Amino acid sequence: MSSPISAAARAADVWKVYGSGEAQVIALRGVSLEIERGKFTAIMGPSGSGKSTLMHCLAGLDSVTRGQVIIGDTVVTGLGDSGLTKLRREKVGFIFQQFNLLPTLTAEENILLPLAIAGRKPDQEWYQTVIQTVGLSDRLKHRPTELSGGQQQRVACARALAARPEVIFADEPTGNLDSRSGADILNFLRRSVTEYGQTIVMVTHDANAASYADRVVFLADGQIVDELTDPSADAVLDRIKRLDLSVQAAAE
Amino acid sequence: MIKASLRGLLHRKLRLTLAIVAIVLSVGFLSAITVLNDTLNKRFSGLFQTLNENVAVQVQAKEVSTGETPRLTAAQLQQLSNVDGVNGTSGDVSDEAVVPFKKDGNEVTAQGFVGVGASGDDPLGLISLREGTWPKTASEVALSANTAKLAGVKRGEIIKVFVSQVGEPKPYTVSGIVEFSGGRDSLAGESLVIFELGHAQEMFYGQKDVFAGASFSADSGVSQEELKKRITAALPSGFEAKTGDEVTEEQSNQLAGQFDFIKIILNTFAYVAAFVGIFLIYNTFNIVVAQRSRELALLRAMGASWGQVTGAVILEALIVGVVGSTLGLAAGIGAGMWGESALTGALGAEIKSAGVVVSPAAIITAYVIGILVTLIAAFVPAIKASLVPPLAAMREIARPDKSLKGLSITGAALAVPGVGIALLGLYASFTGSIFVMGFGLVLALIGLMLLSPLLARPVVRVVGMAVAWGQAGKLGVRNSLRNPRRTAVTAIALMIGVTLIGAAATVVSSFKHSLQADIGKYDVAIMIVGPNYAPPNGKTGFEASALDKVEALPGVTGAEPWWLTIESSIAGQPIPVVATDVAAAQKMWKLETVGGALRTLSAGEFVSDHNTAKSLNWKVGDSVKVRVGTTERDYKLVGIYKATPSVSGPVFGLPAVDDFEGKLAYQGFVTVAPGTDVAATVAATEKIMAGYPGVTVGDMSTFLKQFNQIFDFLLLAVTILLGMALLIAVLGILNTLLLSIVERTREMGLVRAIGLSRGGVVRMIGVESILISVFGALLGLAAGVGIGVLLCQALIEGDFLTEIVLPWGNLAAYVGAAMFFGIVAAIIPAWRAAKLDVLEAIAYE
Structure with missing residues (x-):
């Protein structure tokens, strides 16, 4: 069991309820989870299992109905807008399925944008490391529209890494990419965990993507139902099959 | 297809709201002007109907004659009253500059100053006695109830009355108070003094038993036309007869003519506002079409023809135009009603309200303009x-920025020759050169508009350095540059209003400085100016003999009267006739002789400035037809002088004054020896002029200040009238920002997710808004100052101006105002962007 100090983020008995009465949907049912510092954690589950909701709550993008979320030493639950803004500047980074780069900025400007917004000077040495790792040195002056999807997502990864946040949340980062570009991105994420000790949480429904993680947490019907450590793709697939069956069994 | 587009319209109603608002504002402005104008016309024609209620036929002197104005003798009047069918006869003995004084020695303030002669109750029943008696002697007067109230006098008390033909005001005893039919105190807030008939005839016409004309009522059963025929048969020469209806119509039309002038000016500003609206609506449709390209492509993929797609957009525009016009018309009628009741408050309820008039023309104009503006604006977006290719339905088609090359080349191809043509029009002198200049300026303006997307980049960059701080500011700068066309179109809407203001400010500033510089060249220290309650025609002002008293004051070296009438024409043109001692004027105003001689003029002689002489093709020795009042004579040009900002136009000698309506001088100029106490001299002059109603005296700096105030007021009036256009332009910025934010929802979410605060989002949008507004203001000021300088140069060519002075203070203030409006326009969009939910925004498709 990891101590509170070594946890980069924690969810304690988190509930998320949308709507009320007949239309009420319970997305998370008392999820408790610790994200270990310096590890690559994948969250998996079928559609509607609440995996994206869990990530959004962990990242402070969405509020929780009950329970508590902590990132580093900051209690996220109950933070106001300025507190959340501070949290985003200092503690978290994001990688989205849709890349979400600003079309008016060059690749380099996009990478440095979070730092510029926070008014922080980039650490030159680290910045060089990041762009070399993602292999973008010759594309820095290009606009997003002049880059391929894979290249755009690499820029997005570099942007998340540049500020060295406590945790990077990646939401289906390979969902919009072909398998080769996807593999590039996953390798890059893996390396930043292994070599630079970055903590990453990734939501995915792709077993192969999950196999790059140190630990896979399985979600079904708003609850953590299982987890795997140092998984292989086959092991993940196997677990998913069993889960699907058990979910069906539960439904019947 | 129609159903689909209608449903789409409802779905996007928020996005089209501001387009409708723009139509409502400009159509509302236009409708309000028309409705108010029609309403007032109806109301005033009601006034004339009352005035001529029982008049079946009116006899007046014919418009133009040579020699003396003809008068009706008492015998002739008697003869006319004996015409078969005449019921009542009322001889006309009246004057329009008879001013009563209050007890404190100041003249009363009223809407016109009427004096008449009467011997008893009005045979036509317009005026009747309320209390006391009619004036029986030359020292008695009767007053209308309104006059007694204004002057604060009662029956039996003394009132001083100024009659232009008499000069110094004289005291009268109030013998009675009269009222108008219906028990009214006045017809339209005017003052009315009634003299004993013979006394009035002596004062107004110089002899007893003569009348200017007469009004007749008819026996029952005799029509106006019939009576007119009979009276015409009995008329002495020099007179004509009109029916009461004809007189009413003439009087109404004359007043309507004066309203028309104001209406044309106001309409011009309303059309400018509508023109500005085109840009707002164009942007709206353009952005909405861009945002809908996927939906449109889907329709195309399902087999909709391009005509159907175009038609759908045009149909939307048509609906926007109809809805906007309807609401605008309603707003205009509302504003017309409000204006009518406000005017009732200002004029007093004396003139009966005739209700609000909404003419078919007002309705047609509202719809034609509203729909036309929308269709023009929606044409290109349609x-x-x-x-949009059907393929766009399947995937995101990259829409690369279209090159600005073609647009910019066209712009330059218009702007450069435009400036050239304008300069040609300025310096070449041929008939219509002013239109050539105007044509050139229009070309140059269109060119500038087409060039504006190209100019947006450098200008916004530079301005951005000044107003954008922090990363949020930088993002704002980038956003305003990402679509230069959109930024430019939004800015052009503002540019149009600012151009007009900038040009006006430049001309006004140059006028003020030129006048100041020119006045400084002369020794003239004090100026005397006649009243403005009636158009100058010799009946308002002061007697020349009063200036002799001024000339006798210590330190005064000269005092010269100038006469002025605007009831005149020279060579068929409506040019005022001014008269003075030209020799004295030459000395006082240091006039430079260009041709002939500047000397004291005899009868039938005049001089002119060189510009007027040139434009009317006059040479020394030429004979020119000059009409003053009803008299036309030939005058010979004996001298030409060089025009200055202070003195220009044709100038006549003292003999010409004989043809004026009255003998009163309208202006006076006084020179003093160095070291003279000017303030004391002004005070002494004021005392001498105290008996002449409305005459003001001041030293030159006071008058300069007054002139400056007039100029400033004109500039302010232009700015206020452009208010609607500026408001629409600011709404345009708001509109563009709102639509852009919808387009960039995901980006907003992203920058928030990576740490931009709410304040940062607000700043980002604020900077974009300020950049658009300042860019528009700078474009407008560049164009406006350019036009202003050209106009000033034209005025310098005409010697109305001597120098061009740019109004730097004003220009800076306009840029400041643009920034302010930029901030105001950003409030709602920034608020909407700041309250976006980060998660929803990122997920936004």
Whole structure:
């Protein structure tokens, strides 16, 4: 069991309820989870299992109905807008399925944008490391529209890494990419965990993507139902099959 | 297809709201002007109907004659009253500059100053005695109830009355108070003094038993036309007869003519506002089409023809135009009603309200303008919509920025020759050169508009350095540059209003400085100016003999009267006739002789400035037809002088004054020896002029200040009248920002997710808004100052101006105002962007 100090983020008995009465949907049912510092954690589950909701709550993008979320030493639950803004500047980074780069900025400007917004000077040495790792040195002056999807997502990864946040949340980062570009991105994420000790949480429904993680947490019907450590793709697939069956069994 | 587009319209009603608002504002402005104008016309024609209520026929002197104005003798009047069918006869003995004084020695303030002669109750029943008696002697007067109230006098008390033909005001005893039919105190807030008939005839016409004309009522059963025929048969020469209806119509039309002038000016500003609206609506449709390209492509993929797609957009525009016009018309009628009741408050309820008039023309104009503006604006976006390829439904088609090359080349191809043509029009002198200049300026303006997307980049960059701080500011700068066309179109809407203001400010500033510089060249220290309650025609002002008293004051070296009438024409043109001692004027105003001689003029002689002489093709020795009042004579040009900002135009000698309506001088100029106490001299002059109603005296700096105030007021009036256009332009910025934010929802979410605060989002949008507004203001000021300088140069060519002075203070203030409006326009969009939910925004498709 990891101590509170070594946890980069924690969810304690988190509930998320949308709507009320007949239309009420319970997305998370008392999820408790610790994200270990310096590890690559994948969250998996079928559609509607609440995996994206869990990530959004962990990242402070969405509020929780009950329970508590902590990132580093900051209690996220109950933070106001300025507190959340501070949290985003200092503690978290994001990688989205849709890349979400600003079309008016060059690749380099996009990478440095979070730092510029926070008014922080980039650490030159680290910045060089990041762009070399993602292999973008010759594309820095290009606009997003002049880059391929894979290249755009690499820029997005570099942007998340540049500020060295406590945790990077990646939401289906390979969902919009072909398998080769996807593999590039996953390798890059893996390396930043292994070599630079970055903590990453990734939501995915792709077993192969999950196999790059140190630990896979399985979600079904708003609850953590299982987890795997140092998984292989086959092991993940196997677990998913069993889960699907058990979910069906539960439904019947 | 129609159903689909209607449903789409409802779905996007928020996005089209501001387009409708723009139509409502400009159509509302236009409708309000028309409705108010029609309403007032109806109301005033009601006034004339009352005035001529029982008049079946009116006899007046014919418009133009040579020699003396003809008068009706008492015998002739008697003869006319004996014409078969005449019921009542009222001889006309009246004057329009008879001013009563209050007890404190100041003249009363009223809407016109009427004096008449009467011997008893009005045979036509317009005026009747309320209390006391009619004036029986030359020292008695009767007053209308309104006059007694204004002057604060009662029956039996003394009132001083100024009659232009008499000069110094004289005291009268109030013998009675009269009222108008219906028990009214006045017809339209005017003052009315009634003299004993013979006394009035002596004062007004110089002899007893003569009348200017007469009004007749008819026996029952005799029509106006019939009576007119009979009276015409009995008329002495020099007179004509009109029916009461004809007189009413003439009087109404004359007043309507004066309203028309104001209406044309106001309409011009309303059309400017509508023109500005085109840009707002164009942007709206353009952005909406861009945002809908996927939906349009889907329709195309399902087999909709390009005509159907274009038609759908045009149909939307048509609906926007109809809805906007309807609401605008309603707003205009509302404003017309409000204006009518406000005017009732200002004029007093004396003139009966005739109700609000909404003419068919007002309704047609509202719809034609509203729909036309929308269709013009939606035309290009509609074509663009039809060019969306069906393929765009399947995937995101990259829309690369279209090159600005073609646009910019066209712009330059218009702007450069435009400036050239304008300069040609300025310096070449041929008939219509002013139109050539105007044509050139229009070309140059269109060119500048087409060039504006190209100019947006450098200008916004530079301005951005000044107003954008922090990363949020930088993002704002980038956003305003990402679509230069959109930024430019939004800015052009503001540019149009600012151009007009900038040009006006430049001309006004140059006028003020030129006048100041020119006045400084002369020794003239004090100026005397006649009243403005009636158009100058010799009946308002002061007697020349009063200036002799001024000339006798210590330190005064000269005092010269100038006469002025605007009831005149020279060579068929409506040019005022001014008269003075030209020799004295030459000395006082240091006039430079260009041709002939500047000397004291005899009868039938005049001089002119060189510009007027040139434009009317006069040479020394030429004979020119000059009409003053009803008298036309030939005058010979004996001298030409060089025009200055202070003195220009034709100048006549003292003999010409004989043809004026009255003998009163309208202006006086006084020179003093160095070291003279000017303030004391002004005070002494004021005392001498105290008996002449409305005459003001001041030293030159006071008058300069007054002139400056007039100029400033004109500038302010232009600015206020452009208010609607500026408001629409600011709404345009708001509109563009709102639509852009919808387009960039995901980006907003992203920058928030990576740590931009709410304040940062607000700043980002604020900077974009300020950049658009300042860019528009700078474009407008560049164009406006350019036009202003050209106009000033034209005025310098005409010697109305001597120098061009740019109004730097004003220009800076306009840029400041643009920034302020930029901030105001950003409030709602920034608020909407700041309250976006980060998660929803990122997920936004």
